[in-house]
Amino acid sequence: MEGRTPMPQHQPADRLADSRNLEAVARSLHRRNAEHRGDWTLDGGGLVRELRSWPAERRVRLLVRLSEALEETAVHAPPECRGLAALNVLLAQGLSAQQLAPWREPLLAEAAGRLALWEGWRLTALVETELAAGRHLPDAVVATVRRSAVLASDPAELPSLARQFTEPPVNPGEPWADRALADLAAAGPGARARRRELLAHAATATGARPTAKWLRAGQPLVDAVGPERLRTAAAEWFALTGEPRRDAVASFHRSGPALHDPDPFNWRVLQGLAALLTLTPPHPDTARALATLAGTALIRCRGLGPRSPRTAAAAIRALTTLGGPDARTELERLAGTLTHKPTLKAITTALTTWNS
Template sequence: MGRRADEKRRARMAELGGEATHFNTYEMVRLARDERAAGGTVPGPFLATMRRTVRLGYFTDQALAKLLREVTEPVLNPGEPWADAAMADAAMADAPPGLLAHLLTATGSRPTAAWSRAALALCGPEPAAVRDAAVRWLALAGRPRTLPLRARPGESAGDRGYDVHNADALKGLAWLLSVLPPDPASVRALGALVETSLRRVPGLGPHSPKVANAAVLALARTDHGAALGELARLAARVTYKGTLKQITAALDAQAAERGVGRAEIEEMAVPAHGLTGTGRREISLGGARGLLEVHGTRTRLVWTNAKGRQVATVPAEVRRDHADALKEIKASARDVEKALSAHGDRLDRQFLADRTWTHADWRARLLDHPLLGTLAGRLFWLLEGETPMLGGTTLDGDPVCARPDAAVTLWHPLGRPAEEVAACRALLERRGVTQPFKQAHRETYPLTDAERTTRVYSNRFAGHILRQYQLNALAAQRGWTAKLRLGVDDSCPPLHRELAPWGLRAEFWVESSGGDQDGDLTGSGGYTHVTTDQVRFHRIGDPHNWNHACGGAYTTRSAPVPLEEVPERVLSEVLRDVDLFVGVTSVGNDPTWQDGGPGGRHRDYWRAYGFGELSRTAETRRDLLARLVPRLAIGDRCAIDGRFLRVRGDLHTYRIHLGSGNVLIEPYDRYLCVVPRRSAAVHPAGLPYEGDGMLAVVLSKAALLAGDAAITDPTITSQLH
């Protein structure tokens, strides 16, 4: 009887060890006490369930809390790869005794001096070895759980975010790195921890903002040049407001300490990442030579072996004799790519920053910088408000000589002579330059007669149906703030972006679409779609307008700024953002929505958008394709036809809409549903700018349909016959 009871008890504990939390705390206490009384130990997964239940429960069971004070092993909850690795190292004496338990005490907002001293003392005489172990553990943070968890309906899924018990130890791990000898690997690990911790979990939100904030604090306290550069990179990447505020405060403090502005410190902080020339790094390992070069926003590493012959892979002697150095080189190359992406976005935002550099600072911080120079050299600049430059040369290719204090600004096509804009575009194509973002081909949005009539608002982008979650994510990337609209009794401000240099706040009015009908609400209660309305401007500091989360008219609380009083570039850039939001998140460019979505309510909108007039962005795409198509391998099968790219296949002739990417089969305009693969979003080489995902989709569909006789995908072939 006793053995069967033991087996039954242990089977029940094993079962409960697969749950995120368990409601019956009395049962858990009884099982644990009986197991200890029988001379056994409480299994780690079951202990983890008890810990999570106490931390996430609506009330505290005193008996369970008392039991958890008595049972302390394993120190961390098993089931997360990083925690498993840390406990394995501790068991093998590869981690200092007591360190993991100390990490769990990181429950405050910042480490005290006593906490830091104790952490450093626990690391013993080889703190660098502990640092290396911590970096290894952090590399596993956020990976899929090794012990999946079940979650009951309405309960947070414990296997989709950090374990609530282990999260404190992750905070402590970040703090620990800030008191250990710094190096690029630890800085890299902290930056990655920020991004991993802010990665959104469906239905739950970010993994753990408190862990992200701990990593930011650790970077701010790390005495290493790379740490400041990592903060500058994160400032251009992070959209979560609380963490972004902490990053901003850290950079502001560094700027004040050096007596420069915030924008200047972000540029001064960018490290070279080992590059010795602009976009180049020469490497020597034994008899082998390597050349790391930047191409656009990617890097390429080419090797020459000891015999002087270029080889396709890393030479065997390098892999054998210089494994650690090779690992660091590859990590540095990834750092370069991440930095290029982030700082390209930061430069793109300078159009609304009203930024001016002296010629001397511009050359030192941008054009001649080993990393930023690869971006600045592909952009147009304006010297003293008059002379356009591509990098450091005039449009004729002559070097620019200027006084050190001469003013340099980022060139913008709005207000520039048409012949100058055309010359800039032609120069890019002639030299084969791909800009990191649209500049010479940038869309402009001057005030229209209709907007002069409405006076205080623009209806240019009203009446669209957008995917709310995708819209909010894209808006955050562009510096806008968006509150998720839920099917609850709440109020929401419009999407808005503060334009501090101009003292303005831009607003994009949206409201929920469809009420509470089937298909309009997600499982977590958020509306899947919103409809669009006005774009307005208000003074910064004016009260926000708002409407009900479930829809309805807006309540206005402050007077709008007349559009004619908004600076031309500000208006143009804000409307360009809104055009981007519509172009990317509209249901009209979803090829699976031909039935009009839930209940068929939006069929007319889908058809009107998916095959209607082109937006300014789509017009730019059409103009570029008109010049590009003749140079394509399938150029003899393609032609621009108004709003469409016409493609002649072997079976049919097709028309691809240049705004939505939707496809019609001639001659009866029969719809062809082609869902692009993820790889179709990769930007084709040889184009004058990056960042137009729909252009990549149009070209990929054109290449597919030009060879329609070779298509094997049954979801497509079934529609062709």
């Protein structure tokens, strides 16, 4: 504990400030958090035990106040957020969902109503509390956790928390993903499990150029689903990627609804699916589906620019890898319609290589 001042052993919360004045208590806790770098164990946990002995209603009101302050702290003192988020979780422990309603329900509603939150500490505290209590998070909230883990300016602990969620296999809201989820629900148990495994692997794609190891791991999954079934599903899903979202979540990139804003988790799945299609035999439907994906990935989105250049690159690479006259026809067509320079360069390189 070098460099830290030991916390007084017998100084309960009501000695810090009048417990009826929650604003004063919150200020005192902020000071302690800064002084002790977010370590609430330096006094043996006495302060936390004292706070948790408060009546539930008062304890939750303090929790609401501390949670609201996390946004401001994320702006002015980011290093202090971890300790405050930890205190949020400690204060919430042992309280029921009903008791926590003034704190958790507004946070759940905010998370479900946004593409992503700019700071992840409030959501981190909420998710850790819900998981510790064994409560199931709504799919819309899981989706925001996944997106915020990628998009947030300060994602906090969300990246590691997001990896704990295996369901839903894709985030709801985008028409293509809603169709994929509906297809899964309609499949028999065995087929559903195989398709879930394939989607889970697609979600681990790390860019436009998959590794040989990743492709080797994907081959038995493609074989289990069936190349023809994968091709048919991908063609149907990719055809919907240009459709606007059907829910009214707020955009992360500008004011207003996120109509064409890409869901970064879902579009990583699309990148993976494009790569997995290279493990299937060449087919005109595959080439058309990949060309469609490349085009919709480059739709310009206000405040963002092209929706997902990486997904477009993944689709072009898949077409190049597949080869054959159908892929070449689609690449030549895209060369005459797309304006995104890096994508056009990749197409030109592929066509030049084939010509030579």
